[in-house]
C-alpha cells in the first residue's frame with residue numbers, strides 16, 4: 001500500500017466514525033473529542049465536518065509524540081541511564097502530597113511532569129512561513145523555526161537551566177495572569193491579542209479564554225485551568241498556536257508516573273548489541289533497548 005493509499009484509507013475511516021457519532025450509532029459518544037467538535041462546530045464554516053476530520057487525523061499523529069516522551073522519561077528515570085535529580089524528585093514528589101496544589105496553579109506532580117517535558121522537549125520546534133516584504137523577482141519560500149528544545153534550557157529564562165527542578169514552576173506567570181496589566185508592564189501599548197472568551201455550545205458551562213500572548217486556556221464552572229505562560233517553558237509551543245493537547249498529555253504522564261511509583265517499576269538499559277530500531281512517530285525512530293523490573 002502506498003503512503004497516499006494509507007492516508008486515503010485513514011481519511012475515509014475517520015469520516016465513517018464521525019458520521020457514526022453524529023448519527024447516534026456510537027455508544028457513549030460524549031467520551032470522544034469529535035462529539036464536542038461536531039456540537040461546537042454546529043455545521044459552521046469556521047469548524048465544518050471536514051475540519052473535524054482533519055483534526056482527528058492530526059491528533060493521531062500528535063499522539064505519536066507520547067511514544068517519544070515515554071522512551072525519554074524511561075531513560076531519565078533509568079537505573080544506569082538516568083538523571084539522579086529526576087529520580088530523587090520523583091521520590092520526594094510521591095512521598096509528599098502529589099495532587100495538592102496548595103493554592104498554587106499546579107500540583108507537585110504536574111510540576112514534575114512539566115519539568116520532564118521542558119528537559120525532554122519531544123517536539124523540537126514550530127515552523128512558520130516568512131512573508132516577503134517586497135514581491136520577489138522569482139517565487140521562493142522561506143521558513144523560520146522557533147526552537148523549543150534550546151529555548152527551554154536557555155539561561156536567559158532560567159537559573160540553572162539544566163538542573164531538574166520542578167519548583168521553578170512555583171514562580172512562573174500563568175496564562176490567566178498574562179492580562180492587560182501584564183502586557184503594559186512588558187512594554188506593550190495594548191494586548192497583542194485582545195482578551196476574548198468563547199462560550200462552548202455543547203451544554204457545558206465552559207469557555208475558552210486567551211492570554212495577552214494568545215495562549216488559549218479553559219474556564220469551566222467559573223474555574224480557570226491555566227497553563228504556564230512563560231517563554232522558557234516551550235515544549236508545547238507558544239501563544240495562539242500552542243498545543244491544546246497539553247493538559248491532557250500532562251495528566252496522562254501523571255498517570256504513567258503513578259503506575260511507575262505504585263508498582264515500584266524500575267527502568268533498566270538492556271545490554272543488547274544491536275537493538276531493534278523502532279519507528280514510533282513521524283521522523284522518530286528509537287532503539288528498543290529499555291526494559292523494566294518490578
Ligand code: HEM
Nearest residue numbers: 059062063065066123126235236237241242243244245249
Ligand atoms: C507529547 C505530546 C505532545 C507534544 C510535545 C505536543 C506539542 C505541540 C506543539 C509544540 C504544538 C505547536 C505547533 C506549532 O506551533 O505549529 C502543538 C500543536 C497542536 N497540538 Fe500538540 N503536542 C502533543 C500532544 C498532542 C495531543 C495528544 C493532541 C490532541 C489530542 C495535540 C493536539 C495539538 C493541536 C490540535 C495543535 C495545533 C494547535 C493550533 O495550531 O491551533 N497535541 N503540539
